[in-house]
Amino acid sequence: MTKRPPSAPRPPLPIVIVGHVDHGKSTVIGRLLFETNSLPEGKAESVRATSEKRGMPFEWAFVLDALQAERDQGITIDTTQIRFQTKARRYILIDAPGHVEFLKNMITGAAQAKAALLVMDAEEGARDQTRQHAFLLHLMGLETIAVIINKMDRVGYQERRFQELRDSIGRTLHEMNLKVSGVIPVSAREGENIAAPSAHMAWHRGETLTALLDSLPDAPSQSEKPLRFPIQDIYKFDERRIIAGRIESGRLKEGDRLLFSPSNKSAVVSSLESWPPREGRGFSAEAGEAVGVMLDRQLFLERGELASHQSDPPFLSDIFRARIFWLGRHPLTPSVSLVMKRATSEFSVVLQSVERVIDAASLEEVSGERVSRNQVADIILRAPSLQALDSFGENGLMGRFVLLDGRDIAGGGVVSLDGYADQRPILEARMRDVSRVSHKVSPRERELRARHRGGVLWLTGLSGSGKSTLAFALEKTLFDLGYGVYVLDGDNIRHGLSEDLGFSVEDRSENIRRVAEAASLFADAGFVALVSFISPMRSDRARARGIIPNFHEVHVSADLETCEARDPKGLYKRARGGEIEDFTGVSADYEVPEGAELVLDTGVEGVEDSLRRLVEYVEGRFRLVPEGVSDYEI
Amino acid sequence: MTPMDALESQSIYIFREAFAKVKNLAMLWSLGKDSNVMIHLARKAFFGTVPFPALHVDTGRKFQEMYDFRDQYAKEWRLNFLRETCPPLEEMDETLPPAARSAARKTAGLRLAIQKHGFEALFAGIRRDEEATRAKERVFSPRGLAGRWDFRDQPPEFWDQYKTEFPKGTHLRIHPILHWTETDIWEYTLRESIPVIPLYFARDGKRYRSLGDHDITFPMESEAATVEEIIAELRDTKTAERAGRAMDHEEEGGFERLRADGYL
Structure with missing residues (x-):
């Protein structure tokens, strides 16, 4: 069930042919099949007859363009596949349409490939779809790309023209971080340099197309990566309860302890089931295998849970960055809700923000927060609950996903977790079996004594926006008005409760969790806790809102320019000088609150005005109105 | 694998x-x-x-x-x-x-x-x-x-x-x-010992490569009488699999x- 015996054949290499419309993709394939003697009997004759019927010279593309509409219009509409082989190995050639309106079909074809041939017209050079296809291939994780400069006959087989194009496309692909495995001059129509070296291009001392193909590496195995086994289904056809799925990466063997995410449950593999049944024990399986697993204990598990080993689990987060390509009819804008499918899991996501829109043809950045059909964008997505995620850079198969718009697959993308904290430790802390004891003083009794409710005002904003100034002024005012009130300030907490934490993303996130828990205790005790924290991540603030019962988010919203001009602690200057890493606003993002209860533009209004609004806000929402007077609205 | x-x-x-x-x-x-x-x-x-x-x-x-x-x-x-x-x-x-x-x-x-x-x-x-x-x-x-x-x-x-x-x-x-592919099917049939209809095997120099209705399906010339021989035959043939299915070619x-x- 595991290793390939030495005599086993090499796997066929699926290779996609891409490029601008009319640069000769289908012709290259037709000619390649002919030159390698791979056309079925009678095919060349039937293509000749079809060509004559349409009053055309022999059209190689007819070998592939199977649909009547394709032959009539001389274009490729949908992707197709055809087999051929050289002495070295078997190939699956995937023809992909070049027309921009068939981009979804191009992607359908390209996604099945492990290598790509980019076809480029020697006369025209690189065009929109030349760049767009290359860019999308890279986004889809294709690493191996070879370039064919076709129609060399049209430029008199000139070496200089070839060199010019080779250098310019080389630069373009290099900018996209694509590795180029070779660039060769051919004339597909004339059969020059396809399977035999061209007499017209004796100056080209490189390979023929077939030799270039044979030099491309086999697709790499995923077995050496950490185990990822997404649950596809749970079967109970007989007395066995079998967890079915395909191992996407890594290896799994009987006796392994598995960790399931995001539920964070764990169990041991008692057996690997198969049909027909096997005798023996100690079975194992590796990446790519469809398996059935039985566990040593009954866990409630569902399709979509992701099994790993405990030593190398996926990341848990409800927010992440992604680079996507969008094929949907409706443009994407922030706060749009979509369904995301990644391996076997499926969950809703909200488009939190659009960071960058790229026109895949010109590779230029497009301004605005609107992602239109056939554009590429960097976006931030938020899920309503924690999801098990891997970055595309770490695990190509698990880090990619599709987006549904209604019933349709309307886009695809790859996950990046750079800059986000793994939330598993928080989940684990919450799951620990802690039973609570109850107080003999009720919250209502506390409120009546204090004449106000307990709760938290969470002041978030850039460094220098005036959070602490306002918090301490508000504390003084409220105290004088008879409130039980206390400020939890970022700097003070760092000296005590969080003195063990550093400034990594994980530590910052943990720091905020502790502050939220501490503030929650103050609120329980009947106090108004004023939290003054930059707290730049929406996910962290959302978690605080989940922990604290009476939570009010206050965005202290002076803009970066104002804050930097103030720079009360000289921190911006140091951050700009590179002394402080990941400084919010300078080298780290500040995610502006979306649903803040109160926004104070401290860049425009003075401290007194902001303070007055804060006091009014607290008086309106925390003060208990004496008996007999109607209660305030919450 | x-x-x-x-x-x-x-x-x-x-x-x-x-x-x-x-x-x-x-x-x-x-x-x-x-x-x-x-x-x-x-x-x-x-x-x-x-x-x-x-x-x-x-x-x-x-x-x-x-x-x-x-x-x-x-x-x-x-x-x-x-x-x-x-x-x-x-x-x-x-x-x-x-x-x-x-x-x-x-x-x-x-x-x-x-x-x-x-x-x-x-x-x-x-x-x-x-x-x-x-x-x-x-x-x-x-x-x-x-x-x-x-x-x-x-x-x-x-x-x-x-x-x-x-x-x-x-x-x-x-x-x-x-x-x-057609060859994959036969290699897998061999590996897994899957039963097949005997019409696929050559009798009197002919066998069916693809099966359909008896009136619009035609056998091809072949000596392949076992699954192994069919696999060997496919390695060399350039005839299309469905050549014997009339409705494909009208x-x-x-x-x-x-x-x-x-x-x-």
Whole structure:
């Protein structure tokens, strides 16, 4: 069930042919099949007859363009596949349409490939779809790309023209971080340099197309990566309860302890089931295998849970960055809700923000927060609950996903977790079996004594926006008005409760969790806790809102320019000088609150005005109105 | 994993996706080599059980050997076996060339079965390497109300994510062995010892390479009398697999027309 015996054949290499419309993709394939003697009997004759019927010279593309509409219009509409082989190995050639309106079909074809041939017209050079296809291939994780400069006959087989194009496309692909495995001059129509070296291009001392193909590496195995086994289904056809799925990466063997995410449950593999049944024990399986697993204990598990080993689990987060390509009819804008499918899991996501829109043809950045059909964008997505995620850079198969718009697959993308904290430790802390004891003083009794409710005002904003100034002024005012009130300030907490934490993303996130828990205790005790924290991540603030019962988010919203001009602690200057890493606003993002209860533009209004609004806000929402007077609205 | 294990695993994945996402499934069992491999793969996917019916759309014009095979293995493999009779030739489109008209009976029988049983999806054992329009198929291929295939606007399909939700009235064709070749089928049949109808083996210098109705299917010259010999023969041949299936070759675009109308 595991290793390939030495005599086993090499796997066929699926290779996609891409490029601008009319640069000769289908012709290259037709000619390649002919030159390698791979056309079925009678095919060349039937293509000749079809060509004559349409009053055309022999059209190689007819070998592939199977649909009547394709032959009539001389274009490729949908992707197709055809087999051929050289002495070295078997190939699956995937023809992909070049027309921009068939981009979804191009992607359908390209996604099945492990290598790509980019076809480029020697006369025209690189065009929109030349760049767009290359860019999308890279986004889809294709690493191996070879370039064919076709129609060399049209430029008199000139070496200089070839060199010019080779250098310019080389630069373009290099900018996209694509590795180029070779660039060769051919004339597909004339059969020059396809399977035999061209007499017209004796100056080209490189390979023929077939030799270039044979030099491309086999697709790499995923077995050496950490185990990822997404649950596809749970079967109970007989007395066995079998967890079915395909191992996407890594290896799994009987006796392994598995960790399931995001539920964070764990169990041991008692057996690997198969049909027909096997005798023996100690079975194992590796990446790519469809398996059935039985566990040593009954866990409630569902399709979509992701099994790993405990030593190398996926990341848990409800927010992440992604680079996507969008094929949907409706443009994407922030706060749009979509369904995301990644391996076997499926969950809703909200488009939190659009960071960058790229026109895949010109590779230029497009301004605005609107992602239109056939554009590429960097976006931030938020899920309503924690999801098990891997970055595309770490695990190509698990880090990619599709987006549904209604019933349709309307886009695809790859996950990046750079800059986000793994939330598993928080989940684990919450799951620990802690039973609570109850107080003999009720919250209502506390409120009546204090004449106000307990709760938290969470002041978030850039460094220098005036959070602490306002918090301490508000504390003084409220105290004088008879409130039980206390400020939890970022700097003070760092000296005590969080003195063990550093400034990594994980530590910052943990720091905020502790502050939220501490503030929650103050609120329980009947106090108004004023939290003054930059707290730049929406996910962290959302978690605080989940922990604290009476939570009010206050965005202290002076803009970066104002804050930097103030720079009360000289921190911006140091951050700009590179002394402080990941400084919010300078080298780290500040995610502006979306649903803040109160926004104070401290860049425009003075401290007194902001303070007055804060006091009014607290008086309106925390003060208990004496008996007999109607209660305030919450 | 060998390349053959990879083929098998991909098919199992497709079966399991369909079973998890689509209700009221059935498998088309044409009794040929491809659909027997498909049944074997389903038994692997579901650990010995085939958890949906196996449907034979019967033209009544199959070879006797095919009927014998069907009756034996429907029992032996413990299949939930269903049979649907195709309407007579007279009811088919007169403008079709003769063999295509005959083949259209199967499409009509298929529609009847879908109506009668309310199937939302049918597994079909077609392969990309068989024929040019099949090479353009999706794994999960939606069909409109009348079973028509809109090949001009197929949904995108990538990274093993399949479109599984459709408006009422659409049904799906699911193709678990779309990525296999004819040689793969025979090599797998050999490896897994899957039974096949004896018509595939040469008798008196001829064998059937593809099986259909006896009146529109023709044998080819061959001496291959075992699965191993068939594999060896395929290595050298340049004849198309469906050369002996008359409806494929009557006129340019004829088979495409049949398929657009719902033929397999």
